[in-house]
Amino acid sequence: MTTVLRAAGRIPPAYLVFAALLAFLMWERPQMMNPNVLGIFLRQVAPLGIVVLAQLLVVRVGSIDLSGGGVILLVNYIISANVLPNAPGIAFVAIALGIGTVVGAFNGYMVARRRVSAVIVTLAVSIILVGFVQYLSSGSPPGDVPDYMNDLFDIRFGPVPAPVLFWVILTTCLAAFLNLTVFGRRIEAIGDNSVAAHFAGVPVERTVILTHTLAGLLIGVAALVQTASIAVGSVREGLDLPILSVAATILGGVVFGRGQGGVWGPFFGVLSFALLFVSMTILGVSEPGRLIAQGLIIFAAAVIYGLRTR
Amino acid sequence: MLPLLVVIGIVTWLSIGTDEFARPGNLSNLLAQAMPLLIASIGQMFVIVVAGLDLSVGSVISFSTAILALDAPGYLTFPALFMLAALIGATNGIAVTRLNVHPIIATLAMQYVVLGVTRLIRPVSGGTVPEFVIASVQGSFLGVPMPVFWAITVLAIGWKVLHASRFGLHLFAIGGGMASGQTSAARNFGVPETRIIISAYVASSLFAALAGVFLAGRIVSGDPNVGMLFELNSITAVALGGTQLSGGVGSLQGTAIGAFLLALLSNGMNLANVSPFIQTVVKGGLLLAVVSFQRRRKMGL
Numbered sequence: 044m045t046t047v048l049r050a051a052g053r054i055p056p057a058y059l060v061f062a063a064l065l066a067f068l069m070w071e072r073p074q075m076m077n078p079n080v081l082g083i084f085l086r087q088v089a090p091l092g093i094v095v096l097a098q099l100l101v102v103r104v105g106s107i108d109l110s111g112g113g114v115i116l117l118v119n120y121i122i123s124a125n126v127l128p129n130a131p132g133i134a135f136v137a138i139a140l141g142i143g144t145v146v147g148a149f150n151g152y153m154v155a156r157r158r159v160s161a162v163i164v165t166l167a168v169s170i171i172l173v174g175f176v177q178y179l180s181s182g183s184p185p186g187d188v189p190d191y192m193n194d195l196f197d198i199r200f201g202p203v204p205a206p207v208l209f210w211v212i213l214t215t216c217l218a219a220f221l222n223l224t225v226f227g228r229r230i231e232a233i234g235d236n237s238v239a240a241h242f243a244g245v246p247v248e249r250t251v252i253l254t255h256t257l258a259g260l261l262i263g264v265a266a267l268v269q270t271a272s273i274a275v276g277s278v279r280e281g282l283d284l285p286i287l288s289v290a291a292t293i294l295g296g297v298v299f300g301r302g303q304g305g306v307w308g309p310f311f312g313v314l315s316f317a318l319l320f321v322s323m324t325i326l327g328v329s330e331p332g333r334l335i336a337q338g339l340i341i342f343a344a345a346v347i348y349g350l351r352t353r
Numbered sequence: 354m355l356p357l358l359v360v361i362g363i364v365t366w367l368s369i370g371t372d373e374f375a376r377p378g379n380l381s382n383l384l385a386q387a388m389p390l391l392i393a394s395i396g397q398m399f400v401i402v403v404a405g406l407d408l409s410v411g412s413v414i415s416f417s418t419a420i421l422a423l424d425a426p427g428y429l430t431f432p433a434l435f436m437l438a439a440l441i442g443a444t445n446g447i448a449v450t451r452l453n454v455h456p457i458i459a460t461l462a463m464q465y466v467v468l469g470v471t472r473l474i475r476p477v478s479g480g481t482v483p484e485f486v487i488a489s490v491q492g493s494f495l496g497v498p499m500p501v502f503w504a505i506t507v508l509a510i511g512w513k514v515l516h517a518s519r520f521g522l523h524l525f526a527i528g529g530g531m532a533s534g535q536t537s538a539a540r541n542f543g544v545p546e547t548r549i550i551i552s553a554y555v556a557s558s559l560f561a562a563l564a565g566v567f568l569a570g571r572i573v574s575g576d577p578n579v580g581m582l583f584e585l586n587s588i589t590a591v592a593l594g595g596t597q598l599s600g601g602v603g604s605l606q607g608t609a610i611g612a613f614l615l616a617l618l619s620n621g622m623n624l625a626n627v628s629p630f631i632q633t634v635v636k637g638g639l640l641l642a643v644v645s646f647q648r649r650r651k652m653g654l
Binding site: 105158342 | 406448452453454455457458459461462463464465466467468469470471472473476582585588598628630631632633634636637638640641644645647649651652
């Protein structure tokens with residue numbers, strides 16, 4: 044009996060939340076339970092899903108990355124403000140990945156080498172980038188995104204939208220990467236106990252820097268998907284993705300330094316958020332209500348894990 | 354010591370370089386601008402000394418302006434807002450101590466909840482603030498502008514609590530233990546750790562509420578966004594003042610100097626017509642620079 048309870052206690056809260064919300068939606072709006080409608084809901088959270096992949100990497104080594112908002116705004120600005128007239132799509136991809144990687148590497152250097160608090164560094168980087176973008180655009184939305192980006196975003200394979208497929212593939216790749224490579228093992232070792240990992244010969248600083256760099260690269264990818272999804276320039280959209288990603292990651296069972304939820308726990312954390320947004324829209328919850336709900340969910344998930352890891 | 358020299362340097366440079374700076378009008382304006390940050394930073398310092406961090410101060414500030422601007426008599430809203438702030442702080446503190454939640458996560462979640470509630474009761478800025486609040490901020494007593502008295506009062510309270518009471522001593526003891534990696538060092542010497550840490554978070558929220566009262570008196574209305582970025586600016590001010598974010602080391606005068614340095618920077622950049630967006634960039638860069646010179650033992654959050 045106790046072993047059953049203990050096993051149930053190890054299930055990441057995301058699965059339970061997901062099941063509860065799904066049941067609620069089936070009961071409240073059965074007509075919405077068809078693949079096409081669900082595909083549209085899932086498409087909206089694809090950028091968040093990719094940010095979560097980045098977040099779970101850094102959270103696994105006991106760090107955090109809140110700089111995503113700044114990176115997303117900067118990439119969105121460069122693509123939409125016509126900074127590079129007639130640039131080919133591949134140039135935008137290179138720029139987005141480049142910005143993400145550089146910011147990630149900087150975060151990693153500050154966290155691992157200079158031992159600065161990860162929250163402070165990444166928040167500071169984010170407000171610097173946001174301030175810079177707002178200065179460039181004088182606080183107003185810059186312009187439009189090239190049409191082909193939105194067209195790419197609208198492709199579907201049967202009921203499955205392309206961004207969702209892309210997100211699932213990326214998640215599978217990351218899961219394989221973490222399970223099969225030495226680097227993935229090192230991340231796990233550092234998460235369990237960085238001192239022990241150090242004495243076992245794991246290059247702790249280098250691994251943390253690389254983890255942050257990889258996370259930055261993924262946030263660059265997320266910035267592209269986010270830009271394609273909103274299809275216009277914006278100086279506001281996407282700012283809350285980093286903090287939502289922390290919530291989804293914790294909800295998915297990855298707590299700081301411990302990765303019991305693997306990659307699919309946070310994945311279901313994101314799915315839960317997708318259903319949560321839909322449920323709140325159905326119930327007519329306003330924007331302040333959403334903020335409160337998000338805060339309470341982060342809080343509840345953190346408390347569950349705080350009590351469990353004592 | 355370095356920040357003090359920088360403050361003196363900027364003051365001399367501004368008073369020589371620009372005509373407006375040294376005028377009494379601008380100086381009292383500067384003090385009034387620095388006040389909310391100073392108050393919030395003193396509160397922030399309590400939790401930083403015990404190796405915590407309070408990211409909810411910004412929304413508590415907005416929240417208290419919104420409460421004051423409610424359509425209710427001041428003798429009700431004024432005590433109510435401090436009681437609610439104490440409740441917010443106590444929740445943060447209990448989450449951190451009893452429920453074993455990381456301070457950053459707990460206060461970040463709280464930031465969201467409080468911001469949501471603030472937007473519910475006051476979606477856009479407006480409303481009117483009780484008369485006595487406005488008078489206590491904008492008026493003057495014996496020819497001296499009120500912000501001077503505010504400064505003396507909060508610094509006196511902060512000094513008494515941090516540096517001249519058993520509570521303050523316990524704060525530094527707990528933080529010092531945590532900074533050296535022994536989380537229960539202070540408890541082993543009989544310091545009531547849980548209670549002290551909860552009180553630190555309550556103090557932080559109460560000071561944030563006080564900063565909100567001051568701001569409400571200045572803008573004469575409630576504003577759901579007025580506290581934005583206060584959490585980061587107050588951390589910057591505390592860190593600039595030499596308080597270690599790993600806990601246990603710090604001083605009130607340092608925090609005061611840090612807050613004035615930041616306010617001075619804003620004032621100088623305003624006089625020099627620097628875009629507010631660039632000002633955010635500069636402050637973010639400053640925070641980054643300050644914390645990167647604080648060596649910690651631990652890696653991570």
